[in-house]
């Protein structure tokens with residue numbers, strides 16, 4: 225995981241591939257079908273996220289909202305890692 | 312804080328307006344809108360003195376609800392509308408559509424006032440919706456709800472600044488405790504509007520969100536954003552959403568629920584049963600022999616007793632489910648079950664409708680509206696009635712106790728097994744349908760996990776009381792009526808004594824016979840006669856006519872009558888059997904309902920409830936569709952009679968086939 229934390233420009237990874245406790249910034253949602261719903265829940269570009277549980281389904285927190293997502297959806301959420309530690 | 316003492320308002324003569332003089336100050340209607348799970352229905356209930364369903368799960372309300380609220384400031388009651396929660400006013404979802412139809416003058420009621428209920432603990436996201444409403448509504452007030460929880464978490468919100476930024480009044484509230492109501496009414500009666508900088512109408516989600524975050528962070532202190540976690544929620548989720556532990560906890564919770572239902576409720580049940588047995592005895596001793604006495608002791612007391620004994624269980628079931636819903640656990644259960652459910656073609660969202668169906672399939676099917684995708688919704692609606700509703704509960708208790716007379720542990724297991732069988736049949740059916748008529752996969756889950764809350768005991772008590780009362784009302788009206796009809800059908804027409812009986816009586820009356828032998832003969836004659844009477848009665852004729860259909864399942868004519876009448880309402884089965892048992896000569900009135908039914912005999916004198924027949928009847932009741940209201944709701948919710956017909960045909964067919972297999976299998980295995 226360490227290589228991803230190095231600043232190498234805007235490299236995005238799917239949310240589903242982060243470690244628990246990781247912080248990330250949302251960049252893009254590639255899945256057309258779920259984009260609008262995710263945005264209405266606060267998952268907009270630039271939002272700061274925290275990964276609370278990984279796997280299928282996983283939990284991500286944006287501000288004080290916790291959202292459960294199927295892996296399929298988490299795979300389509302592109303983020304850049306912004307640090308954070310395990311808890 | 313904008314707290315306003317109620318007494319001052321109520322005494323203000325000027326505010327007491329007659330209906331005709333309702334100036335522009337008094338809104339025509341009050342519409343409650345907002346994000347899901349923010350407390351709109353809680354507020355509605357307080358305003359209107361109603362008991363609409365609330366729960367700590369986003370998407371509880373699925374249709375507009377109207378009520379009337381009497382305010383101390385107004386002479387006439389005012390209409391209040393409770394909308395389903397929506398995350399975004401402009402999103403193409405059913406909730407969004409309903410909200411758009413009710414807001415912005417779209418309903419043709421320009422004098423509406425709108426209360427945007429927002430969750431103070433979740434301000435930023437809630438403000439997006441609030442800004443959308445404020446942009447289209449002249450008269451809007453923001454109710455900053457759950458202020459009690461925000462304070463607990465150390466959040467302080469600058470209400471004056473928030474009001475300035477939104478351009479409308481902001482009222483801090485704790486709807487569940489009734490805090491802030493006076494201030495809310497005042498704000499609604501004295502509309503104020505100041506210019507504000509809202510995001511533009513065509514703002515992208517990013518722009519709207521950025522605006523909301525800016526406002527939220529300006530007015531809130533003590534918030535630590537994404538790093539600030541609700542410790543309790545975090546800790547509980549660590550276990551409850553764990554892929555393995557979470558499933559174990561889920562199984563534990565469900566087992567606990569059914570154990571309580573089966574084991575704990577027996578105490579009050581025994582009490583009720585004893586009381587009714589006593590009542591039956593009283594009628595027998597006080598009334599002269601005849602039709603009236605029979606009607607009372609066999610028809611009414613017997614039948615109603617067979618229903619009311621289950622009151623404690625109904626109340627407990629609703630009490631526990633309401634408590635559970637209020638904690639926020641349901642969203643976690645839906646979360647951990649998502650993987651399992653999606654394997655069978657159901658979405659994680661289906662969990663709540665399916666759990667609700669354990670109380671009753673009607674609200675279960677209606678709550679399926681919270682499922683976003685039509686295919687998923689149809690699949691859920693079609694399988695929901697397989698869940699064991701509270702009307703089946705009495706039947707399960709009766710039949711499992713008959714099956715395992717002296718082994719309460721085995722009876723308890725069989726009872727739990729019924730619930731499992733129902734759930735299993737639902738999954739199996741969803742899988743079959745997903746491969747045939749409802750091709751496709753369940754939509755992947757996107758589900759907000761609300762923070763845990765301490766459940767409201769009051770809510771749970773109220774739910775138990777309401778459901779108990781409605782159950783008693785049914786027992787007192789419909790079931791009494793059915794009992795009377797059933798009794799009449801099973802007691803008439805009277806048949807003349809058969810030659811066999813006449814011969815027995817003649818022998819008993821013969822001179823020189825000792826008394827004991829004479830009594831035996833008379834009893835034998837009575838038993839034969841009552842059997843002949845029952846068999847020849849209208850109910851008997853009906854039962855005999857249909858019995859061949861159910862014969863392969865081991866049902867005799869009496870059991871067949873029980874099954875037929877339970878199409879009116881499943882719980883009628885117990886009272887019907889009780890009435891039929893009461894007509895038998897060897898029935899003792901002071902026996903409990905269950906032992907009376909256990910003693911029922913067929914025309915040839917052998918027991919009705921053999922192990923194999925009782926087991927077949929049990930699975931039949933688990934699987935069969937015997938509920939007209941459910942079919943009506945299915946038809947309404949799916950928009951056509953097709954799916955209702957499919958549900959009826961499929962479920963009845965499955966029940967028959969499985970009942971047949973169980974009966975014949977048990978017989979082949981040597982179980983009588």
Ligand SMILES: Nc1nc2c(ncn2[C@@H]2O[C@H](COP(=O)(O)OP(=O)(O)OP(=O)(O)O)[C@@H](O)[C@H]2O)c(=O)[nH]1
Pocket residue numbers: 346347348349350351352353354364365366367368369370371372373394395396397456457458459460484485486487488636637764767
């Ligand atoms: N602590 C606290 N809990 C509240 C308050 N208001 C509502 N609740 C709880 O919040 C949960 C959601 O309440 P509901 O009234 O069902 O919310 P709703 O806005 O109607 O939700 P939907 O119908 O899903 O849109 C319930 O568990 C309520 O008991 C409050 O002021 N304080």
Ligand SMILES: [Mg+2]
Pocket residue numbers: 351352353364365371372394395396
């Ligand atoms: Mg509601």
